[in-house]
Amino acid sequence: MLLVLVCVGLATGLGLAFLTHAPNRLVSGRPIPLTEAVSGASLIALLPGLALLAGPFLPQRRSAYRLIAAAAAAFVVALLWLAGAQAAALAEISPRAARTSLGGGFWGLFICAALALVDAEDRLRLRPGRRFLAGAAVVGAILLLAASGALDQLAMMREYAARRSLFADAVLRHMAIVLGALVPTVLLGVPLGIVAQRHLTFRAGLFPALNLVQTIPSIALFGLLIAPLSALAGFFPTLAALGIAGVGVTPAIIALVLYSLLPIVRNTTEGLDAVSPAAVEAARGIGMTRGQIFFYVEMPLALPVFLSGLRIATVQAVGLVAVAALIGAGGLGAIMFQGLFADALDLVLLGAVPIILLALTADALLNLAGGRGRRRPA
């Protein structure tokens, strides 16, 4: 695995442009290979990369994986620093409109280093808590680097500087829509899952319906909701006054709830299915009421499976909200599409990268919660 990553990293890192430099954001830029970007003191930044090159030939021991993980983490941060430093150097000798963007070579190296880190963590079999801390340390280092101003001259950060408050609003709105969809989904999905677990005929009808919703492409579902919702708002002005409309947040949340129901309902049902029947019989036999059996026995034992469903639903919703920007829901997707339509790749990245970060963070946090639940195995 690591050998493949090293080969791909080497090929893209040396074969593709590390950065591209353009006189303004509309024209395509001049490629700058890694060899040109690195000089003098900045060579140090490549040291962790060199360590990774040796990685596949190290003995398969924990100490080696630890070294690889540390080198990969350092390399991820160092690559960004290197790109930022080179962009700053170029900015000094270029006009204000000039842009330095991250190139294919950078992304190749960056992704390979990140994957090497994940691979090493897998082999180390870190506990969920440790793993979360490791991830948080890398992300924290990158955020510190950004806050220090070292990355300010990269095109993506310049787009950010131009839209500081807009960006903050977009992040908050993105998270608000995700939360606004997940809360009703859980409130609706958990009871549905409980009923489905107890009544087989209900289950047999429910899951095909939820599966069917999943097969509708998100963009089509958003579109499908426009007509009925605008009709509703037209007929009942009170609804319109409440903010119900064919476009905007309402259809986005409705569609998200429909999509998120499947993982929530399915994992609630499966979690309850997996509860040991002996434990439930014993609970009844020693005199627990139905409510006590549910809260003391069934719910805690079903929780890890439920949390993994919540994790899937959350990560899925973070991605889908990006698409919902197309029907005017706003959020980070709006920045992304603005960039797409304006052919400004850096603006696309300014929308897309935080979406990925949000998804990863939600995934890591819920994994951590699920891991705690699993600490006491059945």
Place this chain on the structure above:
Amino acid sequence: MIELDHVTKRYGNSIVVDDLSLAIRDGEFCVIIGSSGAGKSTALKMINQLIPPSAGAIRIDGKDAATVAPEELRRRMGYVIQSIGLFPHWTVERNIGAVPALLGWPAARIRDRTRELLALLKLDPEGFRRKYPHQLSIGQQQRVGIARALAADPDVLLMDEPFGALDPITRDALQSEIARIHRQSRKTIVFVTHDMEEALKLASRIAVMDRGRVIQAGTPREILAAPANDFVRDLVGQDEVGIRLLSVETVANRLRRGEAAPDQPIAATASLRQALSRMIAEGTDRLAVIDAEGRPIGALHLADIVRR
């Protein structure tokens, strides 16, 4: 006193328990035995209302069980099942304290009771109370299961094939434990099994069930000596009847008081079966008998074992 009074349980057209009447006196160790599908588990579960009867009445100390809230009834009766059913996410201590917690005992009292019960079941309290069920062997888990059933000091213990999943050595050890607990506490125990050996070893009274009915009820001795029909005769095992009779009778009953014998002595409380086994192993037809304090009280002759 537990009375099942003309109790019937039907599922659709199939009758699982058929007009069953059985009275279990206080302090009795009543073993319900039968082949699978005989309705013995159903009969047991009707006592604590886990299964409601289709007809007939169940009375506990004269009071109709159907008039008591089922949860309240169950908290007054210990319940032990073959699949054990410890709560996997709770420690041993919390598992044992489950019923006292439901009854609202203060934490300190629950803790003391838990330790007492772990010691009673021969599990080191400090070593075990913080463990989770998956860290225990099956035998240890069932010890905790029995401790959980005894936690609120119920008068009645219902046990549904509790040792069916254990290996022979562990089963033997737990049979001895439950016999000891019964001797010491005088609790009423209703115990379901399909193993005649187990029934003879534990029961003060055996109820043989077949196709939803009680075929015969009586002391182990009565069942062995006069099986009511061919089914009971098959169940006790015709070739084994003699040996099994010996195992339910003690040396004290056949002893010649005051007589002396030279060999290694045997306790008066030992079964005749153990005595016979000793005689065969030692190649003798006489054993000295001692009482609980170790004083010689007489002798046992082979001829007296064989006479009926």
